[in-house]
Amino acid sequence: MTAAALALTEVGKIYRTASGPVQALDGIDFRIAEGEFLSILGPSGCGKSTLLSLASGLEFPTSGTVEQAGRRIDRPVTDIGIVFQTDVLLDWRRVLDNVMIQPQIRGLDLKAYEQKARDLLALVGLAGFEDKYPYELSGGMRQRVSICRALIHNPPLLLMDEPFGALDALTREQMVMELHQLWLRERKSVMFVTHDIQEAILLAQRVLVMTPRPGRIAEIVEVDLPFPRRPETMESRRFVEIVAHVRHLFERHGVLKKY
Numbered sequence: 431m432t433a434a435a436l437a438l439t440e441v442g443k444i445y446r447t448a449s450g451p452v453q454a455l456d457g458i459d460f461r462i463a464e465g466e467f468l469s470i471l472g473p474s475g476c477g478k479s480t481l482l483s484l485a486s487g488l489e490f491p492t493s494g495t496v497e498q499a500g501r502r503i504d505r506p507v508t509d510i511g512i513v514f515q516t517d518v519l520l521d522w523r524r525v526l527d528n529v530m531i532q533p534q535i536r537g538l539d540l541k542a543y544e545q546k547a548r549d550l551l552a553l554v555g556l557a558g559f560e561d562k563y564p565y566e567l568s569g570g571m572r573q574r575v576s577i578c579r580a581l582i583h584n585p586p587l588l589l590m591d592e593p594f595g596a597l598d599a600l601t602r603e604q605m606v607m608e609l610h611q612l613w614l615r616e617r618k619s620v621m622f623v624t625h626d627i628q629e630a631i632l633l634a635q636r637v638l639v640m641t642p643r644p645g646r647i648a649e650i651v652e653v654d655l656p657f658p659r660r661p662e663t664m665e666s667r668r669f670v671e672i673v674a675h676v677r678h679l680f681e682r683h684g685v686l687k688k689y
């Protein structure tokens with residue numbers, strides 16, 4: 431049996447602060463299989479970003495273990511790609527050079543990776559934009575560049591922290607479908623953090639629903655919808671049922687009010 435791309439076992443996280451300890455996570459136990467897309471859905475402050483920090487080795491659990499591909503994480507992990515809510519592109523570098531930062535930092539064969547960077551940019555519809563500067567791009571285009579930068583070194587695991595949160599609703603829907611197409615092609619393991627119930631379900635094979643702080647797992651919901659998913663998938667009876675189930679979980683945990 432191959433090891434999970436990411437495995438958290440009985441993870442707890444307590445931050446020590448000037449005003450006392452803050453329990454951010456409690457009893458978190460889940461795995462992301464190789465090639466699986468898992469959404470993490472939860473209210474503000476439930477510990478979603480903390481989970482990402484643990485998965486990338488920027489923070490360590492107070493209790494329990496975090497493993498990537500069977501290896502316990504005890505230092506910042508390099509074998510991952512991360513996409514944040516803001517695109518964090520370097521304004522003084524052209525699009526291609528922004529994507530090439532990763533191979534440059536990692537000391538990889540720049541010639542080979544330049545072709546890969548161009549291929550990835552073409553894949554997300556940015557062929558012809560290689561020499562533009564970030565200020566010449568729309569928000570959606572900038573986030574596409576960020577996704578290329580996260581994928582260029584071919585990491586097995588992609589961590590995404592509300593990557594479309596700063597985009598307008600229409601661009602966001604477009605980006606969700608593009609990410610889905612990309613995932614179907616590349617089949618990376620993905621941990622996708624979001625506040626958005628529909629987005630979480632549309633993209634994922636399973637949705638991990640969190641409780642308010644201290645973040646615990648309310649339920650891991652199987653999304654048994656066929657692939658490829660499309661905008662119309664959101665109108666299907668099964669999709670609507672899963673949304674209702676997740677809303678019900680949030681009502682039960684006091685995140686959403688019942689009307």
Ligand SMILES: Nc1ncnc2c1ncn2[C@@H]1O[C@H](COP(=O)(O)OP(=O)(O)OP(=O)(O)O)[C@@H](O)[C@H]1O
Pocket residue numbers: 445446447452453454472473474475476477478479480481643
């Ligand atoms: N470095 C830190 N030091 C102290 N407390 C922290 C730290 N990081 C997070 N916390 C606390 O831990 C809890 C979880 O925070 P976290 O940022 O992981 O939540 P989140 O679900 O990502 O929130 P949001 O959706 O609003 O970004 C919060 O109460 C937060 O104040």
